[in-house]
Amino acid sequence: MQKKLEQLVLPMLMEGAIVEVLSAKFPANIIPNGAIAYLDRDGVINIGSPNYINSPDELKLLDGAAFSIGELKRHGYYVCIVTNQSAISRGLWEAKQLGKIHYHLQEMLLDIDEDANIDLIITCPHRQIDRCNCRKPMPGMLYLGHCYLRDGLTLDKGMNIDIKIPNDAVRVNWWKDKTMPFNQLDLIVGDRKSDLGAGWARGIRLYKVNPNIGLNQVIERLVNFKDEGDFFQPVR
Ligand SMILES: [Mg+2]
Numbered sequence: 001m002q003k004k005l006e007q008l009v010l011p012m013l014m015e016g017a018i019v020e021v022l023s024a025k026f027p028a029n030i031i032p033n034g035a036i037a038y039l040d041r042d043g044v045i046n047i048g049s050p051n052y053i054n055s056p057d058e059l060k061l062l063d064g065a066a067f068s069i070g071e072l073k074r075h076g077y078y079v080c081i082v083t084n085q086s087a088i089s090r091g092l093w094e095a096k097q098l099g100k101i102h103y104h105l106q107e108m109l110l111d112i113d114e115d116a117n118i119d120l121i122i123t124c125p126h127r128q129i130d131r132c133n134c135r136k137p138m139p140g141m142l143y144l145g146h147c148y149l150r151d152g153l154t155l156d157k158g159m160n161i162d163i164k165i166p167n168d169a170v171r172v173n174w175w176k177d178k179t180m181p182f183n184q185l186d187l188i189v190g191d192r193k194s195d196l197g198a199g200w201a202r203g204i205r206l207y208k209v210n211p212n213i214g215l216n217q218v219i220e221r222l223v224n225f226k227d228e229g230d231f232f233q234p235v236r
């Protein structure tokens with residue numbers, strides 16, 4: 001039965017990531033500090049599900065997540081969600097559905113905190129066997145966020161599909177030392193090792209949270225510019 005359901009939608013074949021460009025608004029009088037807060041979605045902003053979040057009405061925000069995103073913006077961070085959503089390449093639903101889910105997510109956040117504007121949502125639609133450059137722990141989505149927010153990559157407002165990531169950008173030696181970040185304040189928050197791995201590969205501050213608590217667990221550390229994040233080693 002499950003197998004048949006999965007075949008209902010023919011998955012769109014794409015090599016690259018899905019990049020949604022949102023408002024990019026900062027609160028009045030706040031100047032961007034140049035750093036990017038990369039946030040995993042499920043288990044960080046909203047409650048995750050083993051069966052994916054398949055529609056807007058399945059979204060349930062974690063307590064304090066909206067306020068925490070507002071806090072990041074009030075401290076001048078760009079906020080970039082980076083999320084693995086293999087339901088898309090499994091053919092369960094299409095990118096258009098992802099857009100609906102994320103439109104609702106942004107609305108719910110702003111209902112609670114008027115500063116909780118997301119700048120960018122980057123989604124890997126692939127499965128592990130697709131061997132793409134975006135699926136965390138590969139750092140491809142973080143690289144794309146950097147390119148768009150700080151390095152002149154041009155994208156349309158709204159949804160951009162199949163944005164390719166060059167192989168050079170995800171060449172990682174997991175056995176060497178952690179590299180230097182583009183910006184000392186860059187950070188990633190996730191509930192899995194794969195989130196920390198992607199951040200480690202970019203040399204940024206790493207924060208692991210309990211998926212039942214999410215972003216609120218670490219917000220005070222994130223806005224403390226002296227906090228160096230969690231210790232993490234991908235291998236060894
Ligand atoms: Mg997660």
Ligand SMILES: [Zn+2]
Pocket residue numbers: 015016017124125126132133134135
């Ligand atoms: Zn991917």
